[in-house]
Structures are given as C-alpha cells and as structure tokens.
Amino acid sequence: MLxxxxxxxxxxxxxxxxxxxxxxxxxxxxxxxxxxxxxxxYVILGFTGAIFLLVESLxxxxxxxxxxxxxxxxxxGAQVHGNTRLELIWTVIPVIILCxxxxxxxxxxxxxxxxxxxxxxxxxxxxxxxxxWQFDYPNGARSINDLYAPVDQVVDLTVESAxxxxxxxxxxxxxxxxxxxxxxxxxxxxxxxxxxxxxxxxELCGLYHASMEARVIVGSSAQYTSFISKAAVTxxxxxxxxxxxxxxxxxxGQGGYGPNLSSNPLLTQPAALTAIVRDGRxxxxxxxxxxxxxxxQALAKYVKAHIYKGASTSG
Amino acid sequence: MAVSTRSEAVYPVTWKSGRVARWLVTVDxxxxxxxxxATSLFFFVLGGILAVLMRSQLAxxxxxxxxxxxxxxxxxxxxTTMIFLVVVPILAGFGNFLVPLMIGARDMAFPRLNALSxxxxxxxxxxxWGSWFATGGTAKAGWWSYPTLSEMQFSPGHGQDYWILSxxxxxxxxxxxxxxxxxxxxxxxxxxxxxxxxxLFVWSMLAYGVMLxxxxxxxxxxxxxxxxxxxxxxxxxxxxxxxxxxxxxxxxWFFGHPEVYIxxxxxxxxxxxxxxxxxxxxxxxxxxxxxxxxxxxxxxxxVWAHHMFTTGLGVGLDSFFMISSMVIAVPTGIKIFNWIxxxxxxxxxxxxxxxxAIGFIALFTMGGLSGIFLAAFPVDWQVNDSYYVVAHFHxxxxxxxxxxxxxxxxxxxxxxxxxxxxxRLGKWFFWLLFVGFNMTFLPQHMLGxxxxxxxxxxxxxxxxxxxxxxxxxxxxGVMVIAVGVFVASIWIxxxxxxxxxxxxxxxxxxxxxxxxxxxPPEHNFDSIPYVTSARPLRDLxxxxxxxx
Numbered sequence: 001m002l003x004x005x006x007x008x009x010x011x012x013x014x015x016x017x018x019x020x021x022x023x024x025x026x027x028x029x030x031x032x033x034x035x036x037x038x039x040x041x042y043v044i045l046g047f048t049g050a051i052f053l054l055v056e057s058l059x060x061x062x063x064x065x066x067x068x069x070x071x072x073x074x075x076x077g078a079q080v081h082g083n084t085r086l087e088l089i090w091t092v093i094p095v096i097i098l099c100x101x102x103x104x105x106x107x108x109x110x111x112x113x114x115x116x117x118x119x120x121x122x123x124x125x126x127x128x129x130x131x132x133w134q135f136d137y138p139n140g141a142r143s144i145n146d147l148y149a150p151v152d153q154v155v156d157l158t159v160e161s162a163x164x165x166x167x168x169x170x171x172x173x174x175x176x177x178x179x180x181x182x183x184x185x186x187x188x189x190x191x192x193x194x195x196x197x198x199x200x201x202x203e204l205c206g207l208y209h210a211s212m213e214a215r216v217i218v219g220s221s222a223q224y225t226s227f228i229s230k231a232a233v234t235x236x237x238x239x240x241x242x243x244x245x246x247x248x249x250x251x252x253g254q255g256g257y258g259p260n261l262s263s264n265p266l267l268t269q270p271a272a273l274t275a276i277v278r279d280g281r282x283x284x285x286x287x288x289x290x291x292x293x294x295x296x297q298a299l300a301k302y303v304k305a306h307i308y309k310g311a312s313t314s315g
Numbered sequence: 316m317a318v319s320t321r322s323e324a325v326y327p328v329t330w331k332s333g334r335v336a337r338w339l340v341t342v343d344x345x346x347x348x349x350x351x352x353a354t355s356l357f358f359f360v361l362g363g364i365l366a367v368l369m370r371s372q373l374a375x376x377x378x379x380x381x382x383x384x385x386x387x388x389x390x391x392x393x394x395t396t397m398i399f400l401v402v403v404p405i406l407a408g409f410g411n412f413l414v415p416l417m418i419g420a421r422d423m424a425f426p427r428l429n430a431l432s433x434x435x436x437x438x439x440x441x442x443x444w445g446s447w448f449a450t451g452g453t454a455k456a457g458w459w460s461y462p463t464l465s466e467m468q469f470s471p472g473h474g475q476d477y478w479i480l481s482x483x484x485x486x487x488x489x490x491x492x493x494x495x496x497x498x499x500x501x502x503x504x505x506x507x508x509x510x511x512x513x514x515l516f517v518w519s520m521l522a523y524g525v526m527l528x529x530x531x532x533x534x535x536x537x538x539x540x541x542x543x544x545x546x547x548x549x550x551x552x553x554x555x556x557x558x559x560x561x562x563x564x565x566x567x568w569f570f571g572h573p574e575v576y577i578x579x580x581x582x583x584x585x586x587x588x589x590x591x592x593x594x595x596x597x598x599x600x601x602x603x604x605x606x607x608x609x610x611x612x613x614x615x616x617x618v619w620a621h622h623m624f625t626t627g628l629g630v631g632l633d634s635f636f637m638i639s640s641m642v643i644a645v646p647t648g649i650k651i652f653n654w655i656x657x658x659x660x661x662x663x664x665x666x667x668x669x670x671x672a673i674g675f676i677a678l679f680t681m682g683g684l685s686g687i688f689l690a691a692f693p694v695d696w697q698v699n700d701s702y703y704v705v706a707h708f709h710x711x712x713x714x715x716x717x718x719x720x721x722x723x724x725x726x727x728x729x730x731x732x733x734x735x736x737x738x739r740l741g742k743w744f745f746w747l748l749f750v751g752f753n754m755t756f757l758p759q760h761m762l763g764x765x766x767x768x769x770x771x772x773x774x775x776x777x778x779x780x781x782x783x784x785x786x787x788x789x790x791x792g793v794m795v796i797a798v799g800v801f802v803a804s805i806w807i808x809x810x811x812x813x814x815x816x817x818x819x820x821x822x823x824x825x826x827x828x829x830x831x832x833x834x835p836p837e838h839n840f841d842s843i844p845y846v847t848s849a850r851p852l853r854d855l856x857x858x859x860x861x862x863x
Contacts, residue, residue: 023761023779026697037693044691048684055651055680062658063673066594067665073823075595077661082600082653090652091645098641098687105637105691112693113630130469164464165560167625167700171766175696178625181463182554183561185627202625202700202768204390204457206464207383210771257383285469 026171030197031189033174036111043104047097112174115188121156122149128159128166128179128201130285131208132243141232142295144243147216148232150224151194159185162290164206170199170216178203191218206285207257208247236295237302244287245303253307258284267308270300342426343837344411347433349731351408352724354437355401359717361444362396363798365389367791370755374788376775386772387455388474392443394458395478398574399485400440402716406581407432407492409723410520412731414496416828416835417514419505419843424498432491439484446477454478457770459571460541462552462563467545476545479538486535489527496524505827507846511605514826514849515598518605519584522612526573526580529616534570537563564626568619576615578712579679580608582719583650586672589726590654592824593669594661600653601849607646614643624692625699633692640690647683651676666822667741671722674749678714682707685760703763709756721748721801729821733833734814740804747797754790758783825850 021027025042029035066077115121124147125136135147149155159168161179169176173189191197201212219227242251248258255261266272274296277288288296331340338346368389372381381389411429415422423429446453451472456465465475500521504513540551541563550556552563591598598604620628620636628636654676663669685707689695698704721744729735762783767774774780808814820829829852831840847854 021764023763023765023783026764027766034697037697040691041688041694041697044688044694048687052680052684055655056677058655059658059673059676062655062661063663066658066661066663068662071662073595073662073664075662077594077596077663078659079597080599080656080660081597082603083656086652086656087600087603087649091649094645094648098644101687101691102638102641105693106634109630109693112696164469165461167768169700169766169768171697175693176625176699177627177696180554180560180626182559183627199766200768200771203461204387204464204770206455206469207387209387210383210773 029172029174030191030193030195031173032116032192033112033189034172036108037175040105040108040112044101047101051097115154115156116190121154121188123156123158124149125158125160126168126179127290128161128163128168128205128212129244129287129290130163130206131201131212131247132287133166133168133201133212133214134243134290137228137232139228141228142236142292143232144236144239145214146239147214148224148227149189149191149216149218150221151191151218153221154188154190156186156188159187163285165203166201166205166212167203168199168214169202170197170214172197173199173216176202189216191216194218194220211247233298237298237300238306240288240291240295240299241302241307248284253303261303262307262309264308267300267303270296273300273303342422342430344415344423344426344429345731345835345839347429348408348410348412350433351404351411351436352731354433354440355405355408358396358400358440359405360798362393362401363795365393365396367795369393370788370791372772373774373784375785376777376781377773379773381772383772384452384455387457387770388447388453390770391454391457391460391478392447395443395454395481397712398458398578399482400436400443402578402712402720403485403489403574404436405720406520406523406578406716407436407489409516409585409720409727410492410496410523410581413727413828414499414517414520415503416730416831416839417517417826418500418503418508419827419840419846420499420503421839423495424503425495428491429495432488432495435484435488435491439481439488442477442484443481446474446481449473449477459567460538461567462541462544462558462560463554465541465545466553476542479542479545482538483535486531490531493524493527493531496520497528500524505843505846508851511602512846512849512851513605514584515587515601515604515608516581516584516826518608519580519582519587522608523577523581526577526612526615530570530573530577533566537566537570540566561623561626561628564623565620568622569616571622572619573612573615575708575711576611578716579719580611582675582716582723583608585719585723585726586654586675587650588824588826589668589672589722590657592726592822593664593666593672594658595664596657596661597825597850598653599656599659600649603649604653607649610646611643614639614646618643621690621692621695624695637690637692641687644683644687644690651680651683666725667736667738667745668722668726668822670742670745671718671725674745675715675718675722678710678718678752682710682714685710698763700769701763702759702767702769705769706756706759706763709752709759713756714752718748718752721745726822727828729817730828730833730835732809732814733817734808734812735817735821736808736814737804740800740807744797744800744804747793747800751790751793751795751797754793755787756790758786758790762787820852823856825853827851830855 026038029038123138127134133145135143159177159179161181166179167176168179177185177187195218197216199214201209248256249261250256253261261267278286280286330336368381372378372386451474453474456470463469500517543549544551544553550558552558552560554560587598587604617639618636620632621640624633688698725736725741765779817833819832844851
C-alpha cells in the first residue's frame with residue numbers, strides 16, 4: 001500500500017514541477033461552459049479525494065495495526081459478524097455525498113448546456129469528415145480544420161457528420177459532442193480571450209483518427225468578419241488541400257499513405273478531379289461528397305497552381 | 316489356495332482415459348474449469364502482447380513502430396480479447412471449478428452443456444484470432460464496433476465479419492454457461508445450505524449468470540443487425556437510408572454496462588472469500604455484502620447510457636443516467652467498507668492471495684471514484700473518450716478484475732493442482748504488478764485531462780504528453796516482468812515439481828471446497844456434511860477440536 005502512495009507522490013511532484021496544472025485538472029477554461037465544468041470537477045475532486053484518503057488510510061492503518069506479528073495461523077481475530085449501525089452509516093453518508101454532488105451538477109448545468117440568453121449567437125455548422133473538419137459560416141463561407149470565431153460572442157455550433165461518428169472536442173472551450181451521421185447535435189462556446197485553441201477528434205473514425213485535429217482561431221470581431229468575407233474564399237483551395245488531401249498525399253502532394261500526386265495530370269482536369277474527390281476510388285474515401293462547385297473550383301485552381309509539377313517522365 | 320485370474324480388468328482403461336483424451340472428452344466441472352482458466356491465461360498473454368505493442372507505439376511522439384492501420388487492428392483485438400476471451404471466461408472457469416465444490420455438489424447441473432460452453436468459447440477465440448489472416452486483416456472499429464465505421468462501406472474486408480461471428484459464438488458459450496450456473500446454484504446446494512449460508516462467491520456467480528442472461532441477447536441482436544447490414548443489404552444502422560446509429564449505441568451499451576459488473580462481481584466474490592480467511596475472521600456484514608451484490612446486479616441494468624453522454628441524448632436522459640450511475644456507487648461502497656471492517660481486529664496473514672485482495676481494494680477504490688467524475692455528465696463531456704476513461708476502466712478491470720483473479724488463482728491453486736505456488740515469487744509477482752500497474756495507468760488520467768483522446772495511434776505533442784506516455788510505457792514493461800515471474804513460478808511448482816504438496820486445507824479456510832482432497836476426486840466428496848453456517852469448515856474444525 002505504501003507503494004501506491006510513493007508512486008502517487010512521485011508522480012504528483014514530477015507533474016507539478018513540469019507544468020502549472022500538470023494534467024491534474026482539466027485545462028484552464030476560456031469559455032463560461034468550460035469554467036463551470038471545471039467548477040463541478042473541483043467539487044467532485046474534493047469529495048472523492050476525501051473518500052480516497054479515508055479508504056486508503058483506513059486500509060493501510062488496519063494492514064499495519066492488525067498484521068500477524070508471528071502469531072500462528074490458528075489464532076483467530078475478533079469474531080465480529082457485523083454491525084447494523086455501521087452499515088447504516090456507510091450507506092447513508094455516501095447517499096448524502098452523492099446527493100450533494102448531484103445538486104452541484106444540476107446547479108452548474110444550465111451554465112454548461114445552455115448558451116447565455118439575450119444574445120444573437122453566431123451559428124456555425126461543424127461537419128466531421130474522414131479525416132477533416134469542415135466549417136460553414138452564416139454568410140456561406142466555408143473553412144477546413146481552422147474555425148474562425150470572434151472573441152466574447154456566443155458561437156453556436158451545429159455538429160454533424162458526413163460519414164462515420166466523430167467527436168468534436170476543444171478542451172479549453174468546453175466538453176465534447178459526437179458528430180453523428182443522420183443526427184444533429186449542438187454545442188456552444190464564448191471565448192473570453194483572443195488566441196488559438198486546439199483539439200482533436202475524440203471518437204475512433206478510421207485510419208487517420210489521430211490526424212483529425214481542429215483549431216479554433218479566436219480574433220476580434222473585425223478580424224472574424226474580414227476572414228469570412230475574404231480569406232475564407234481566397235484561401236479555400238489551400239485549406240481544402242491541406243486539410244483533406246494532404247493527410248494521405250502529403251503537404252506537397254509528394255505521396256504518403258496515398259500515391260504521389262505532383263505529376264498526376266488529373267490535377268489539371270477539373271471534371272475528373274471533381275469526380276474522384278466527390279465519389280472516392282478504391283481506398284480513397286469520398287472526401288468531398290458535400291463540397292460545392294465553388295469549392296471544387298478553388299481546389300482545382302490551387303492544385304494546378306501549387307501541387308502539380310508537370311507530367312514527369314524523368315521522375 | 317486357488318489363484319483366480321481375470322480375463323478383463325476391473326476398471327477397464329479405455330481411450331478416454333488417455334493423458335490428452337481425458338481432457339478432450341471430459342464433462343467434469345473441475346477439468347472444464349481448469350481448461351477455461353488455462354485458455355483465458357493464454358489469451359491474457361496474447362492480449363498483453365498487443366497492449367505492450369500499443370504502449371511501445373505511444374512511448375514517444377511520432378513513433379512509427381505500428382502503422383495506423385495495424386494500430387487500429389491491435390486496439391480492437393486487445394479490447395475484444397481481454398473482455399471476451401480473458402476476463403469473462405476466466406470467471407466462468409473459477410465458477411465451474413468452485414461452484415459445485417462450494418455448494419457441496421457432485422458436478423454442475425448440465426455437465427455436457429458445460430463442456431459445450433467451453434468448446435464454443437475456444438472456437439470463438441480461434442475465430443477471432445484467426446481473423447488476423449482474413450482479407451483486409453482483423454476488425455478495426457474498436458471493441459464497440461460502432462457503425463457506420465463498422466459497416467461495409469468503411470470497413471471492407473472480412474475482419475469485421477469474423478469479429479461478429481466470434482461474438483456470436485462467445486455469446487452462445489456464455490449463455491449456456493450462465494443457465495448452468497443459475498440452475499446449479501438454485502437446485503444443487505448441500506443439505507443445510509440456505510441462501511444465507513451460501514458462500515459469497517456463489518452469490519456473485521448467481522448474479523453473474525443472471526446478468527449474462529439479461530444482457531447478452533442485446534449484444535447478439537446488435538451484432539446480428541450489423542451483420543445483416545454488411546452482408547444482406549439491410550440498413551438498420553445506415554442513416555442515409557433511414558437507419559439509426561444511436562440505436563446501435565443503446566443496444567451495445569445495454570449489454571456493455573452490465574458486462575462491466577459481470578467482469579467485476581465474481582471477483583468481488585473471490586475477495587469476500589479470501590479476506591476473511593487471511594484475517595482469521597468472518598466476513599463483516601455477510602448480508603450487506605450479499606445484498607449489495609444483488610443491488611449492483613439490478614442497478615447495472617439501468618445505467619447503460621452513461622456511456623453515451625456525448626451522443627447528445629438531451630438533458631433529461633442524461634440526468635436519469637447520472638442519478639442511476641451514482642446510485643450504483645452506494646452498494647459498491649458498502650462492499651468496500653465491509654471488506655475494510657473485515658480486516659479490523661483480525662490476525663492478518665499476508666500470503667500472496669491476501670496481498671492481491673488488499674491490492675484489489677486499493678485499486679478498485681480508485682477506479683470507482685474516478686467513475687463518479689464520469690457519471691456527472693457535464694464533467695463526462697470533458698473527459699469522455701479521453702485517456703482519463705482508459706485509466707478509469709483499467710483501474711476497474713485490471714486493478715479490479717485482474718488483481719482479483721490473480722489473488723483467486725493463488726488462493727485456489729493448491730486445491731486445483733495439489734501443490735502450492737512459491738510464496739516468495741508470489742510476493743515478487745504482486746509487487747511488480749502493483750507498481751507496474753500504477754506506473755502504467757495513473758499517468759493516463761493526466762493524459763486525458765491534458766486532451767489526449769483514446770485510440771489515437773500517434774501524437775506530436777512533446778512536454779507532459781511525452782513524459783506521461785513514457786512513464787506509462789515503462790510501467791507496462793514492469794508488468795511484463797511481473798507476468799514473467801508468474802509463469803516462472805508455475806514452471807517451478809509443476810515443471811520442476813518443487814511446489815510443496817498442499818493438504819486438503821492449507822489456508823485453514825471456511826468453505827466446503829477445502830473439505831475434500833487437493834485436487835478433488837472426480838466425484839468431489841466421499842460424504843457431504845450438513846451445513847450449519849456460512850463457514851461449514853470452521854464448524855467442522857471446531858467440532859473436531861472439541862472431541863479431541
């Protein structure tokens with residue numbers, strides 16, 4: 001038993017030495033729902049921590065105090081069969097503690113599951129794909145893997161999936177919610193600080209589950225407006241290639257899990273490119289099955305200009 | 316005096332008594348139990364190798380030992396193997412060996428059905444592990460096999476079909492076993508063994524049987540529908556054609572949560588047998604422990620959707636399943652406090668089984684308490700599907716179930732094989748496993764809170780991610796050494812025949828299995844005593860002492 005404590009103590013010290021919270025609590029919250037989740041976490045940590053210490057120290061104490069001390073096996077301990085009052089105590093007290101935890105959860109719940117009222121939320125649709133995230137903004141703009149959002153405003157996310165189950169999770173901005181095909185979910189955040197918040201898909205979604213990362217880039221209201229009206233359009237081709245294609249084909253189209261693209265003349269034929277991106281082929285999933293014509297044009301333009309290096313015969 | 320000669324032997328030796336054949340044709344519950352346990356331990360080693368492969372892949376960022384493809388195979392096979400081929404069947408093995416002996420019966424109620432369940436289990440294991448050779452490799456969709464990832468479109472090849480087939484076979488094996496346990500326990504107890512004199516392990520096997528009977532059909536149905544989707548063109552779980560994925564999640568977890576208690580309750584029963592014997596005391600609060608077993612079994616059927624808090628069920632359902640999940644903590648707490656009270660004022664003997672029993676209490680408490688965080692659904696939204704959950708269920712299923720069944724193995728080994736395992740190696744095994752276990756799984760709580768999702772084959776973060784992952788991997792190495800020590804101690808006791816011969820009752824225990832010889836004869840008992848309390852053997856010892 002001593003060793004549990006030694007192990008815990010060593011790890012605790014090491015952890016605390018390396019970083020402020022060291023993974024002992026959820027990360028510092030940057031959205032009210034994440035903050036209230038952390039509040040609930042601390043309350044539960046308080047109660048469970050106390051119970052943990054009580055149980056383990058009783059165990060260690062008894063193990064030490066009532067050890068054999070060389071007595072023969074035939075020596076009996078006290079032949080106590082039970083005690084009704086004790087049974088009642090360790091039934092009722094946990095019930096009370098659990099009620100308190102339950103009440104705390106219900107007290108924190110509205111601030112976690114419901115977005116603050118009387119605001120005009122920005123509604124963005126998050127669509128999970130094998131293996132990228134696609135974001136649709138109210139003005140029709142679209143981005144891949146990077147979600148742009150204004151600071152201090154409620155952002156309501158509609159979470160969907162085009163293929164398999166994914167799970168949306170940006171730890172600093174709240175909990176996670178599954179992106180399920182045929183099922184619409186909602187989650188919200190209100191980032192309190194300009195910055196970039198990272199997260200990744202939390203539900204096994206296939207080969208590149210580990211690569212399915214998302215960034216939430218929070219800027220001022222003006223930066224957000226400028227992004228969705230300009231950058232999202234001019235930069236879309238690059239974002240699509242790097243978010244959806246590069247996972248398998250490499251950032252320069254040099255190949256990886258998928259074949260080398262840089263000398264594939266298909267890249268210069270928009271119709272054929274659209275067909276393969278929309279429908280997939282062999283191992284390649286239908287990555288662009290929900291892409292618009294404008295998106296396909298953006299992709300074709302980008303790959304022709306930046307990825308295609310000419311039909312190589314020399315290699 | 317005339318010497319009579321016989322033309323035929325009194326006890327004819329047929330081919331059925333051959334060294335190997337007597338195991339292949341047996342319907343003896345003890346042999347079947349031992350075969351169950353041996354096969355489970357074999358699969359434990361296989362599943363452990365997969366675990367070590369995963370830990371090696373995750374030791375450092377951007378590691379390339381396993382490819383993303385094989386990593387998904389390995390994680391699926393590790394989970395499926397450990398649950399369906401190790402923990403559930405090893406408990407069936409203990410139950411088979413012990414239940415008839417503990418209740419003073421000659422065998423299980425249906426010996427032939429019993430043999431069938433073992434052979435079906437072995438077949439299921441062979442089908443699952445044979446799927447490494449299937450077109451496209453093994454199943455890759457995790458042990459839950461959530462559609463649509465497990466549908467033909469996203470999991471082509473036959474691995475997923477073999478997975479479904481093996482689950483079907485294993486389900487049949489477990490159902491047959493479950494019926495057998497329930498019938499045996501209800502009908503075949505020795506004279507005088509009323510419900511309140513039944514060993515607590517037998518109580519837990521009764522709960523195990525009933526829970527399997529209720530939970531398994533849901534799993535069979537779910538994987539049958541999945542098979543139809545894949546092979547017969549139906550679309551139960553294909554949303555684009557009107558199917559529902561959430562339905563699969565409900566069906567799977569309606570089985571999946573009782574399954575957790577199926578894997579833990581019998582082990583709790585073992586702890587309730589071991590602790591009193593090595594404390595030289597009766598169990599504290601027999602009735603409370605027995606009824607809490609029934610309580611856990613009942614409530615385990617009502618908590619399944621706490622695995623689905625991030626599915627988006629709505630606050631109403633989430634609240635119900637939070638409350639029901641917290642309710643189940645109460646009977647679990649009752650057990651833990653009663654065990655600790657059993658040690659109070661005892662004469663504690665720290666032989667290996669006792670070390671594992673105490674280790675079980677220490678580790679299971681940790682796994683139970685981290686479960687409270689997961690039951691509180693807003694907190695679950697943060698930690699669900701992260702390494703926090705991986706840590707949590709390993710504290711329950713390894714720190715709990717595996718520590719418990721290793722304790723049980725050391726405790727009942729002399730009864731099964733007639734020889735003691737070496738105590739010194741046993742203590743090494745325990746301490747290495749205990750330290751290695753905590754090194755492996757404690758840091759995974761932190762990894763989860765740092766944002767590491769489960770089932771990723773690699774990561775690129777350095778810093779704390781790397782530190783904790785490295786500690787975890789080193790811990791898994793320590794556990795490998797521990798298992799090596801265990802294998803060595805079996806070799807020394809039996810291969811080298813250095814194990815001390817155990818008498819009928821080496822631990823001075825309380826229950827009927829220690830009344831007969833070690834190992835017991837085929838008919839178990841020459842005579843079965845009338846049972847006068849929950850500790851029949853202690854009663855006998857005292858009566859003998861009074862007569863002497």
